[in-house]
Amino acid sequence: MKQLPTKLPISVALLTCIVCALGFGLIALWVSDHQVRHFDHKIITAIGQLESPAMTRLMKCFTMIGSGIPVVIIILIAMFVLYSVLGHRRELFFLAVAVLGSVLLNMVLKMLFQRSRPEINRIIEANGYSFPSGHSMTAFSMYAALTFLLWKHVPSRRGRILLVVLSSLLILAIGTSRIYLGVHYPSDVVGGYFMSGCWMAACIWFYQRYEERILSLRTKSTA
Numbered sequence: 724m725k726q727l728p729t730k731l732p733i734s735v736a737l738l739t740c741i742v743c744a745l746g747f748g749l750i751a752l753w754v755s756d757h758q759v760r761h762f763d764h765k766i767i768t769a770i771g772q773l774e775s776p777a778m779t780r781l782m783k784c785f786t787m788i789g790s791g792i793p794v795v796i797i798i799l800i801a802m803f804v805l806y807s808v809l810g811h812r813r814e815l816f817f818l819a820v821a822v823l824g825s826v827l828l829n830m831v832l833k834m835l836f837q838r839s840r841p842e843i844n845r846i847i848e849a850n851g852y853s854f855p856s857g858h859s860m861t862a863f864s865m866y867a868a869l870t871f872l873l874w875k876h877v878p879s880r881r882g883r884i885l886l887v888v889l890s891s892l893l894i895l896a897i898g899t900s901r902i903y904l905g906v907h908y909p910s911d912v913v914g915g916y917f918m919s920g921c922w923m924a925a926c927i928w929f930y931q932r933y934e935e936r937i938l939s940l941r942t943k944s945t946a
Contacts, residue, residue, distance in 0.1 A: 736924045736925075736927045736928040736931065737924070737928050739920065739921075739924040740920075740921050740924035740925045740928060743917045743918070743920035743921035743924060744917075744921045746917040746920075747855075747914055747917035747918045747921060750910055750913055750914040750917060751836065751854075751914060753910065754836065754838060754854055754910055754914065755836070759908070759910040762909065762910065763908040763909050763910055766902065766909035767841070767843075767844065767902060767908070767909065770899065770902050770903050771844055771903075773903070774903070778903070779846060779903075779904075782846075782899070782900040782903045782904055783847070783900070783904070785893075785896045785897050785899070785900035786847070786858065786897065786900040786901060786904060788862075788893070788897060789858040789859075789861055789862040789897035789900075790858070794822070794861055794865060797865065798818065798819075798822060798865065801818060801869055801872075802815050802818065802819075805818070805872065809876065811872075813930075813933075813934075814872050817868065817872070817926065817930050818868050818869070818872065820926060821864050821865075821867075821868040821922075821923060821926045822861065822864050822865050822868065824864075824922060824926070825860050825861055825863075825864035825865075825919055825922055825923075826857070826860075826861060828860070828918065828922060829855060829857045829860045829861070829915070829918075830857075832854070832855055832918065833851060833852040833853075833854065833855070833857070834852070836852065836854045836855075837852050838852055838853040838854035838908075838911070839852070839853060840852070840853040840906055840907065841853070841905055841906070841907070841908055843905065844905040845904075845905035845906065846903070846904045846905050847904045847905070847906060848906075849906040853906075853907055853908060853911050854908070854910070854911045854914055855911055855912075855914035855915035855918055856898065856901050856907045856911040856912045856914070856915040857915070858897055858898070858900075858901050858907075858915075859894075859897065859898040859901065859907075859911070859912045859915030859916055859919070860915040860916075860918060860919045860922075861919075862893065862894045862897040862898065863894050863915065863916055863919035863920065863923070864919045864922060864923055866890040866893055866894050867890065867894075867919070867920075867923045868923065868926070869890070870886055870887060870890045871923075871927060873886060874886070894916075898912040898915070898916065899912075
C-alpha cells in the first residue's frame with residue numbers, strides 16, 4: 724500500500740502564503756476604496772433571506788464556538804491531547820503561536836483599517852472595528868492548526884478528507900454566522916480568511932523548516 728504523505732511540502736506552504744497575502748491585499752485595497760459595497764450588499768441580502776428563529780439560534784451557536792472562552796477550552800483540550808496522549812512537545816508551541824499570533828495580528832489590522840461595523844440587520848451587538856473579522860481569523864487559524872497537527876495521526880485518505888471537510892465546514896459556518904448576525908460584512912470574513920491563510924502557511928513553513936533542521940542535526944550526531 725502506498726504511504727500517504729505526512730506533511731505539507733514547504734514549497735506549497737510558501738506559495739500558499741504568497742497567494743493569500745496577495746488576496747488579502749486586494750480585499751484590503753477594495754475595502755479602503757469602498758469598492759466592495761455591491762459585493763457585501765448582495766451577500767448580506769442573500770444570507771438575510773435565511774433568517775428564522777431556528778437559524779438564528781444555530782448561527783449564535785457557531786459564533787459562540789469561535790468566541791473567547793470556547794476557543795480557550797478547545798485549545799486547552801488539544802494541548803492536553805498533544806502532550807499527554809500523543810507525547811508531543813514542539814506542537815504545543817506551534818499551536819499557541821498559530822492561534823495567539825492570529826489574535827494579535829487581527830487586533831493590529833483592525834486598528835490599522837478602523838472599519839466600522841454594519842448598522843443594518845444587527846441581531847447581536849459587538850464592539851470594536853470590523854475589518855478583518857476576528858472570529859473568522861481565529862477559527863481559520865485554530866482549526867487549520869489542529870488539522871495540520873492531526874494529519875499525520877490519521878492514516879487513511881478517507882479519514883484525512885473527512886478531517887479537512889469538517890474543519891472547513893466549521894470555519895465557513897463561523898464566518899457565515901458573523902454575516903448572518905449582522906456584525907460583519909462579507910468582505911471582513913473573506914479578508915480574515917485570506918490573512919489567516921497567509922499566517923498559517925507562514926507558521927507551517929517555519930515549523931517544518933525547524934523540524935527538518937532538528938532532524939538533520941540528529942542525523943549528523945548519530946553518524
